[in-house]
Amino acid sequence: MAVQRQPHPRQHQHRPGSPAAFRWSVILNSGLSALQLVIGVSFGSLALIGDAVHNLGDVAGLLLGWGAERLSARAPSKRYTYGFGRSTQLASLANAVFILMASAVVLVEGVQRLFEPVEVSAGPVLWAAAIGVAVNLFSARLFGADAGHDLNRRAAVIHLLTDAAVSAAVLIAALVVGFTGWNWLDAATAIGVGLAVAWSGIEILRQSLSIVLDAVPEGIDQAAVEAALRQLPGVLNVHHVHIWALSTSQSALTAHVVRHPGSIDDLDWLHQAKQRLAQLGIAHSTIQLEPPPQEV
Numbered sequence: 001m002a003v004q005r006q007p008h009p010r011q012h013q014h015r016p017g018s019p020a021a022f023r024w025s026v027i028l029n030s031g032l033s034a035l036q037l038v039i040g041v042s043f044g045s046l047a048l049i050g051d052a053v054h055n056l057g058d059v060a061g062l063l064l065g066w067g068a069e070r071l072s073a074r075a076p077s078k079r080y081t082y083g084f085g086r087s088t089q090l091a092s093l094a095n096a097v098f099i100l101m102a103s104a105v106v107l108v109e110g111v112q113r114l115f116e117p118v119e120v121s122a123g124p125v126l127w128a129a130a131i132g133v134a135v136n137l138f139s140a141r142l143f144g145a146d147a148g149h150d151l152n153r154r155a156a157v158i159h160l161l162t163d164a165a166v167s168a169a170v171l172i173a174a175l176v177v178g179f180t181g182w183n184w185l186d187a188a189t190a191i192g193v194g195l196a197v198a199w200s201g202i203e204i205l206r207q208s209l210s211i212v213l214d215a216v217p218e219g220i221d222q223a224a225v226e227a228a229l230r231q232l233p234g235v236l237n238v239h240h241v242h243i244w245a246l247s248t249s250q251s252a253l254t255a256h257v258v259r260h261p262g263s264i265d266d267l268d269w270l271h272q273a274k275q276r277l278a279q280l281g282i283a284h285s286t287i288q289l290e291p292p293p294q295e296v
Contacts, residue, residue: 085247
């Protein structure tokens with residue numbers, strides 16, 4: 001006889017982080033983008049304009065991630081029985097596309113400007129870049145430890161830390177231009193900015209596609225999960241194991257387990273299995289219990 005474990009009452013609870021991190025990051029980066037665009041256009045810094053364009057992409061990405069996180073907190077329905085956790089996966093994927101689009105714009109403009117340097121007024125650019133470093137580091141700090149276990153939030157933090165590095169590069173370039181008059185350095189910095197942004201976008205795209213395609217989530221070792229199930233009382237075999245992500249922060253498992261039915265009560269065994277899987281990062285699990293073949 002096959003027994004299917006029932007979901008634990010707390011098993012399907014969504015635990016979103018504080019929305020304040022998204023809210024303040026959107027507000028601060030919107031103001032920063034406007035400031036950088038005005039100064040970049042007024043004083044001829046393509047590197048600063050590139051930083052502003054990337055910041056605008058971040059604002060769109062942060063809004064998307066924020067909305068997805070709110071949607072993922074909605075309770076499951078009769079049609080969407082798993083809830084809306086995958087909205088955070090789609091937000092991460094869209095964020096990666098935004099990043100790559102922004103990097104392409106900056107790279108094209110940087111190459112063009114490299115062959116036709118424009119005089120840059122270093123002072124205002126330097127101050128705008130310094131503000132960019134401060135704003136982005138502060139915004140990233142708002143997410144705290146929440147970003148460690150949620151790709152949607154980690155994508156936001158990567159956005160912000162990349163922006164801080166980009167702003168630091170623009171700041172250094174402005175200092176050098178101010179002392180040397182090498183206006184071409186602004187365009188070269190813009191190209192470096194574009195490449196750095198593209199690299200971060202490719203990494204987020206890779207992780208997002210893995211989740212969307214139901215790959216085993218990063219940080220979970222399928223071999224270790226199967227070994228943990230085999231070590232439980234009375235287990236003879238484990239097969240048809242599938243592990244995937246319900247959202248950017250929650251993982252699920254289904255598995256068939258062959259065991260001696262008399263070794264321990266089925267419900268007690270399932271409770272032990274659930275606890276062990278939770279320790280390995282899997283909070284949602286469905287296990288089909290099967291008797292040895294000769295007992296069928």
